[in-house]
Amino acid sequence: MTSLPAPSATKLGLVIDLDTCVGCHACAVACKEWNDGGDFGPLPDTDAYGKHPIGVWFNRIHSFEVQAQDSQPAMTVNFPRSCLHCETPDCVTVCPTGASYKRAEDGIVLVDADKCIGCKLCSWACPYGAREYSEQRGVMQKCTLCVDRIYNESFDPVDRQPACVMACPTRARHFGDLGDPDSAVSQLVAARGGVDLLPELGYRPVNKYLPPRPRRAGTPCGTPKAASAEAVDPAALSPLLRWVDKLLSR
Amino acid sequence: MHPALSVIFFTTLSGAGYGLLFLFGVGIASGLWPQLPYEVIMPMTIGFCLVSLGLTASLSHLGQAQRAWRAFSQWRTSWLSREGVASVVSFLPVFALAWLYFTPQIGGRSPLAQRVLGALLVLCCVVTVYCTARIYSSLKTIRAWHNVFVAPGYLLLAVYSGGLWLWALAAWYYRNAASGLDRLGLPPLLLGAILLAALLATVLKLAYWRMVDHDQGPSVASATGLTGEVRAFEAPHTEENYITREMGFVVARRHAGRLRIVAMVAAFLLPPTCIVLAVLFPALTWLLAPLALLVGSLGIFVERWLFFAEARHVVTLYYGAQRA
Numbered sequence: 104m105t106s107l108p109a110p111s112a113t114k115l116g117l118v119i120d121l122d123t124c125v126g127c128h129a130c131a132v133a134c135k136e137w138n139d140g141g142d143f144g145p146l147p148d149t150d151a152y153g154k155h156p157i158g159v160w161f162n163r164i165h166s167f168e169v170q171a172q173d174s175q176p177a178m179t180v181n182f183p184r185s186c187l188h189c190e191t192p193d194c195v196t197v198c199p200t201g202a203s204y205k206r207a208e209d210g211i212v213l214v215d216a217d218k219c220i221g222c223k224l225c226s227w228a229c230p231y232g233a234r235e236y237s238e239q240r241g242v243m244q245k246c247t248l249c250v251d252r253i254y255n256e257s258f259d260p261v262d263r264q265p266a267c268v269m270a271c272p273t274r275a276r277h278f279g280d281l282g283d284p285d286s287a288v289s290q291l292v293a294a295r296g297g298v299d300l301l302p303e304l305g306y307r308p309v310n311k312y313l314p315p316r317p318r319r320a321g322t323p324c325g326t327p328k329a330a331s332a333e334a335v336d337p338a339a340l341s342p343l344l345r346w347v348d349k350l351l352s353r
Numbered sequence: 354m355h356p357a358l359s360v361i362f363f364t365t366l367s368g369a370g371y372g373l374l375f376l377f378g379v380g381i382a383s384g385l386w387p388q389l390p391y392e393v394i395m396p397m398t399i400g401f402c403l404v405s406l407g408l409t410a411s412l413s414h415l416g417q418a419q420r421a422w423r424a425f426s427q428w429r430t431s432w433l434s435r436e437g438v439a440s441v442v443s444f445l446p447v448f449a450l451a452w453l454y455f456t457p458q459i460g461g462r463s464p465l466a467q468r469v470l471g472a473l474l475v476l477c478c479v480v481t482v483y484c485t486a487r488i489y490s491s492l493k494t495i496r497a498w499h500n501v502f503v504a505p506g507y508l509l510l511a512v513y514s515g516g517l518w519l520w521a522l523a524a525w526y527y528r529n530a531a532s533g534l535d536r537l538g539l540p541p542l543l544l545g546a547i548l549l550a551a552l553l554a555t556v557l558k559l560a561y562w563r564m565v566d567h568d569q570g571p572s573v574a575s576a577t578g579l580t581g582e583v584r585a586f587e588a589p590h591t592e593e594n595y596i597t598r599e600m601g602f603v604v605a606r607r608h609a610g611r612l613r614i615v616a617m618v619a620a621f622l623l624p625p626t627c628i629v630l631a632v633l634f635p636a637l638t639w640l641l642a643p644l645a646l647l648v649g650s651l652g653i654f655v656e657r658w659l660f661f662a663e664a665r666h667v668v669t670l671y672y673g674a675q676r677a
Contacts, residue, residue, distance in 0.1 A: 105427045121579075131589070155592055163589035165671055167573070170582035179586055182577055184671060193493065199434035200423035218423055221416020224433055226599065227354070230494045230576075232668035235595040241416025298578035301571055301667065304493050312578045 105198045107191065108207035114282030115209045115248055116188050116309035117268070118291055122316045124275040126166055126181030133270030134162040134185075134246075142251040143216070147239040159235040161185055161246040162267055176318055183276070185267070186233035186246035187300065187308030188212050194225040194234060203243070210282070210309060211250055216242045230301050231308075253278070281309050354495065355602045356661035359414035365514070365654050367407025367440070368482060368507065372515020374400035374447065375478040376543070381450065381471025384464065386540065393454055395522045401447055403518070408440060432491050436484035443477035446470045482511045496570045496677070497664035502561040509557060513550035514653055517624055517646045520547065524631075524642030533635040538642065544632070548625050555621045558656070562613065565663070570677045576670035585673040600666035612659055620652025 138161060139146045148158025162185040171177040188205075192212055195203045202218035203225050205211070214225075214234075219242035226234040226243060234245045249265035252258065262269065268276045279288030288311075291297070297311035337345050377396040380386035387393050412418045425441070427434040450470050486507035489498040523538030530536045537544065574583045627645035631638040667677045 105430045107430075128589075157592055157594060157598075159595070160590075163594075165585065165589050166587040167577055167579060168584050168586040169579055170584075172581045175581075180577070180579060182671075184589075193491075196430040197433065197488075197491070199425075199427050199431045199437060200420070201427050202423075218420070219417065220420045220424060222414065222424070222433065223416075223599065224431075224488070226595070227666070228492055228494060230571075230667040232596040232600070232671060236416065236599070238416075300578055301575050303571060303575065304667070314578055314580070 105195050105201050105203060107195060107205055110190060111207055111210045112282050113209045113280050114188075114190070114309045115211055115253070115279070116281045116288075116311070117185070117248075117265070118277040118279070118281075118288045118297060118311050118313060119183055120275040120277070120295075120313040121180050121182065122275075122295075122313060123273045124164075124181040124183060124271075125273055126164055127272060128164050129270045129272060130183060130267035130276060131160060131162040131164055133266040135160055137249065137252070137266035138247065141247070141249070143213075143244065143247050145240075146244065147237065149238055157238075159237050159244045161233075161235075161244070163232075174318075178315065178318075180315060183267075184231060184233075185310075186212060186248075187231055187306075187310040188246075188248060190307035190309060192306055193228040197224050197228045199224070206250075211248045212245070213247055213250065214243050214245055216240065216244070219243055230304050230306070248278075281311065354661045354664045354666060355599045356658045357414055359410050361654065361657050361661065363407045363411035363414070364485060364507075365407075365650065365657050366410060367404045368485070368511040368653075369514035369518055369650070370400045370403030370405075370407060371443070371478040371482050372511035372513065373403065373518045374443070374515070375475055375512060376515050376519050378446070378471045378474035378478065382468050382475060383471075384468060386543075389526075391526050392523070395526075396519060397447060397451060399518060399522065400515075401444075404440070404443070432484055432487040436481060436488060439477065439481040439484050443474070443481050446474035446477055450474065478511075479508065482507055494667045495664045496568065497565050497660070500561070500564060502557055502564065506554070506557055506561065509550055509554045510653060510656075513547065513554055514649060516543070516547035516550060517642075517649045520544070520628075521642045521646040524638045528639035536635045536638045537631055538638060544628055548628055551621045551625045555617065558617065558621070570665075571667055571670065573670045573675055576667070576677075584675075585671065588672060596668055597672060600668050601672055602662055609659065609663055612655060616652050616656040616659060618652070619648050620656055623652070624649040 135146060138144050146159045148156050150156050151158065162183060165182040165184055167180045167182055169178050169180060188211055190210065192205065195205050195212060199222065200218050200220055202215045204213060206213065221236065221241045221243065223236055223243065226236060234243050237244050252265060253263050255263060264278050268278045277288050277291060280286045281289055283289060292311045295313040297313050299308050300312060335348065337348055340348060373396050377400060412421055415421060424434055424437045428438050450467065453467055483504060486504040490500065490503035493499050520539055527536050527538045573585065574580060577583055624645035627641040631641045665674065665677050670677050
């Protein structure tokens, strides 16, 4: 059914730290690798080794630049983008077949590829670009929050996490229950002031993003010093260097 | 948004079909019109064909068309599903009217049954076109679609293009009529209604463009949760992906101004001009009515293409747009 279930107490999701993400794309690659062979795969590509490869990825790493403001220097921010497993997602309710659904027990949003007719309407309804249509399979595909890993009892408990979280070399991705205020992820969100993306659209995303920490005041990293560093005061130099400077300045 | 031809053909063809069936239903329900077998059979058949063609075109948009039957199941939440159900239900009054008409000994040419079925047909047409419009206007992610102009626009365009079909059919039948005015084909009331629909559609479309051009949607800062002046710096991929192909269509925006004029002139200015000319020179109606249909359909096709191609999806914020 595409009717949304009653809000679940458990809200599994990701917390993504924009402060520590280094933009290495390891999470995206690990995601593609796992899900190509996982329960929801394959994730085939067209022209994979050719000039114009195109295919489904559940996770895409953008980068944005933020202009300097007040005491804060300009910076680039690496920005991983995937399904936010919203609490009130339109991608589920617009589905005409019931292929798109939100799990009642943990809030994960999934697509049943056997029911999907490939009308693409759910991808139009998603503001986050989380759903990608597979030309080869004729169905819509999306992040599963590695539902085939996190409950997989053949794995050691420590490995029952989404592939992207396992792969992250800087621990910029955290997985947990955001419905539980005492969980590690909820505490992290509270401590770091985690935010919703596009809150004004009202989809109430479960995944949270931790904004970059403020840079320490007085650090010179944002103010280009190159120009002033070029100017040399000959009076401050030793006699030998003053002579060299005079010689070379001729 | 990528203007998929299958979807544009669907909305223009089935829109015209439902408009034609709507006018036909109004005629039957009110008992004023139609009288002759031709006036009953032709709108019914052509309307049925246009609607069926449109629905077939929409099937080609699907990745797994053989599962299309599943789309009838989620009418509780999905406007697309509701539209599917409504479009199939709409066939019932058409079949029932045809059955009544062709088996007069059973139906006994019962005017009441015909009138009730005509009214039902009118209702079904309105509901189906409304559902089609709501598929688009319910999407909060696309500002150009999520507004009050879309549903009335779809309804108005359906009636208008249906009216152009009706006029073309009638004008062909009456092309050799004795009296000049008879050659107009339709009673003045109906021709007036087509003119009124064109006028209303023009006003609506101008107001729509005014709104779309002035309002502002979510910002890239909101899309990323970052504060300050934020700009997309590097895309995640060097090639296109589904998202940039489907939602990142920009060709039309560059030519939007010119295409809007083409759409307005062809859809809403030339067909009414044909009607006025036909009133002045009824003998030329046989030429003017099909011309109005042809040019009008072309204009509506461009308008519908623009409706998709001009629409900016919120996801473009992640690919360089500052506002969506």
